Amino acid sequence: xxxxxxxxxxxxxxxxxxxxxxxxxxxxxxxxxxxxxxxxxxxxxxxxxxxxxxxxxxxxxxxxxxxxxxxxxxxxxxxxxxxxxxxxxxxxxxxxxxxxxxxxxxxxxxxxxxxxxxxxxxxxxxxxxxxxxxxxxxxxxxxxxxxxxxxxxxxxxxxxxxxxxxxxxxxxxxxxxxxxxxxxxxxxxxxxxxxxxxxxxxxxxxxxxxxxxxxxxxxxxxxxxxxxxxxxxxxxxxxxxxxxxxxxxxxxxxxxxxxxxxxxxxxxxxxxxxxxxxxxxxxxxxxxxxxxxxxxxxxxxxxxxxxxxxxxxxxxxxxxxxxxxxxxxxxxxxxxxxxxxxxx
Amino acid sequence: xxxxxxxxxxxxxxxxxxxxxxxxxxxxxxxxxxxxxxxxxxxxxxxxxxxxxxxxxxxxxxxxxxxxxxxxxxxxxxxxxxxxxxxxxxxxxxxxxxxxxxxxxxxxxxxxxxxxxxxxxxxxxxxxxxxxxxxxxxxxxxxxxxxxxxxxxxxxxxxxxxxxxxxxxxxxxxxxxxxxxxxxxxxxxxxxxxxxxxxxxxxxxxxxxxxxxxxxxxxxxxxxxx
Numbered sequence: 001x002x003x004x005x006x007x008x009x010x011x012x013x014x015x016x017x018x019x020x021x022x023x024x025x026x027x028x029x030x031x032x033x034x035x036x037x038x039x040x041x042x043x044x045x046x047x048x049x050x051x052x053x054x055x056x057x058x059x060x061x062x063x064x065x066x067x068x069x070x071x072x073x074x075x076x077x078x079x080x081x082x083x084x085x086x087x088x089x090x091x092x093x094x095x096x097x098x099x100x101x102x103x104x105x106x107x108x109x110x111x112x113x114x115x116x117x118x119x120x121x122x123x124x125x126x127x128x129x130x131x132x133x134x135x136x137x138x139x140x141x142x143x144x145x146x147x148x149x150x151x152x153x154x155x156x157x158x159x160x161x162x163x164x165x166x167x168x169x170x171x172x173x174x175x176x177x178x179x180x181x182x183x184x185x186x187x188x189x190x191x192x193x194x195x196x197x198x199x200x201x202x203x204x205x206x207x208x209x210x211x212x213x214x215x216x217x218x219x220x221x222x223x224x225x226x227x228x229x230x231x232x233x234x235x236x237x238x239x240x241x242x243x244x245x246x247x248x249x250x251x252x253x254x255x256x257x258x259x260x261x262x263x264x265x266x267x268x269x270x271x272x273x274x275x276x277x278x279x280x281x282x283x284x285x286x287x288x289x290x291x292x293x294x295x296x297x298x299x300x301x302x303x304x305x306x307x308x309x310x311x312x313x314x315x316x317x318x319x320x321x322x323x324x325x326x327x328x329x330x331x332x333x334x335x336x337x338x339x340x341x342x343x344x
Numbered sequence: 345x346x347x348x349x350x351x352x353x354x355x356x357x358x359x360x361x362x363x364x365x366x367x368x369x370x371x372x373x374x375x376x377x378x379x380x381x382x383x384x385x386x387x388x389x390x391x392x393x394x395x396x397x398x399x400x401x402x403x404x405x406x407x408x409x410x411x412x413x414x415x416x417x418x419x420x421x422x423x424x425x426x427x428x429x430x431x432x433x434x435x436x437x438x439x440x441x442x443x444x445x446x447x448x449x450x451x452x453x454x455x456x457x458x459x460x461x462x463x464x465x466x467x468x469x470x471x472x473x474x475x476x477x478x479x480x481x482x483x484x485x486x487x488x489x490x491x492x493x494x495x496x497x498x499x500x501x502x503x504x505x506x507x508x509x510x511x512x513x514x515x516x517x518x519x520x521x522x523x524x525x526x527x528x529x530x531x532x533x534x535x536x537x538x539x540x541x542x543x544x545x546x547x548x549x550x551x552x553x554x555x556x557x558x559x560x561x562x563x564x565x566x567x568x569x570x
Contacts, residue, residue, distance in 0.1 A: 116479070118463070121470070138473060165463065166464055166465035166469050169470065246512070247511075
């Protein structure tokens with residue numbers, strides 16, 4: 001009898017803890033272990049809330065006009081649909097296409113050129129970029145420490161209202177890792193809850209044959225950095241990772257983006273040069289430049305008939321995840337950022 | 345009664361003596377005199393130089409005897425900033441008394457493991473202004489000033505020395521022979537670095553690069569034991 005009670009207790013505790021941990025972050029069935037080290041930044045709902053508030057708060061920018069969400073919109077997979085290059089304060093235009101944000105717990109290097117090696121440090125880049133928020137983390141932390149709203153939020157999260165750069169950035173990272181996409185039609189097919197149409201199935205085979213070694217399932221990226229043979233846009237002269245490593249082998253090397261939710265993340269490429277998926281596919285079949293550092297996968301041209309291109313696109317559209325796109329937990333936190341007066 | 349005074353004096357003064365023991369004190373100099381910000385110094389080659397910023401990280405402090413480590417500081421990272429006088433004194437409170445050593449070693453800068461570990465607090469907090477943002481990583485050593493030989497806006501020069509990967513690592517290990525003298529006082533003569541740089545041709549480093557590595561390799565010239 002005592003053993004039974006003990007067992008029931010264990011099950012109860014297990015159930016309760018499972019219920020509280022599960023919603024904050026999920027490793028979907030069959031996915032590899034995340035690269036993000038959660039032991040160094042333990043997720044709590046309070047800290048995620050702060051990160052979410054900061055993500056939507058213009059307080060991060062110098063003139064209080066621009067937030068992360070200005071260029072990363074939840075309804076379009078946190079990309080800036082229809083905008084080729086990022087927009088900052090005073091209508092300044094950056095040099096790169098704001099990337100979509102999801103499944104970042106699996107990322108290795110961040111930014112198009114892999115300049116950032118850790119998610120916790122990521123937010124510093126747009127905050128300090130002159131063409132984006134043109135602010136400093138030192139001043140952001142001063143502003144936050146002067147805000148009654150944030151003092152209260154940080155006290156609730158840390159039992160200490162002193163706000164530091166470390167806490168601020170780790171809270172933003174907490175919100176970012178919780179942005180997950182794994183409920184697309186593709187996912188339900190893999191989980192045997194749905195089936196592909198014939199066209200999607202054909203597209204999936206073409207994808208596996210021609211694209212999957214770089215855009216590896218289930219993340220649809222292997223998170224590596226390579227050149228994909230694009231011609232240099234001479235109005236930008238963006239040499240990609242070479243600027244970081246100063247190594248010619250990294251000339252025009254950019255991060256391989258995930259193809260999840262690609263229906264909404266146009267325009268495509270690091271500089272947003274392609275508006276349509278068909279243009280992207282045509283690049284890979286016809287206009288890849290024979291650079292010395294081109295990866296083996298692209299050395300031989302990809303051959304696709306026009307019908308096959310249509311099939312491939314039909315498959316790519318199964319990567320749209322409406323559960324993710326319309327997830328309220330990722331949207332503007334009305335309950336936290338109610339009025340701007342609270343922040344003063 | 346007198347006995348009590350002596351007794352209390354001993355009790356009260358113990359911490360004072362204890363504080364004297366395990367400390368590392370950094371003195372910033374320019375031509376053997378204490379460095380003064382904004383003062384115009386004249387170099388041997390007739391360059392005029394003034395300094396406005398001087399800060400750097402000291403990490404992995406350890407003491408050696410006959411080339412063997414006898415004590416090392418845990419979580420050893422300190423931001424030394426000329427503008428912030430208390431930062432120039434490192435308390436080695438956890439160092440036990442009576443340890444004999446003949447050498448001290450430490451790094452100028454932050455090791456690559458820390459640079460890969462994301463954002464950290466205390467002296468490593470990115471709000472300290474020693475962290476690059478467009479490309480993450482710590483700035484190991486920062487010196488800024490003016491020289492009439494710099495053909496730049498306001499004759500300014502800025503050297504932000506950092507980098508930890510891609511063959512552009514700038515972390516420097518410094519080893520200094522010492523006796524058991526306490527507190528340990530270390531001199532950094534800024535002139536010894538400045539006179540190695542041709543300010544008319546080189547006046548700005550703001551990212552990891554070969555030039556940063558070259559300057560980092562000269563940093564050991566700065567240090568001497570008082």
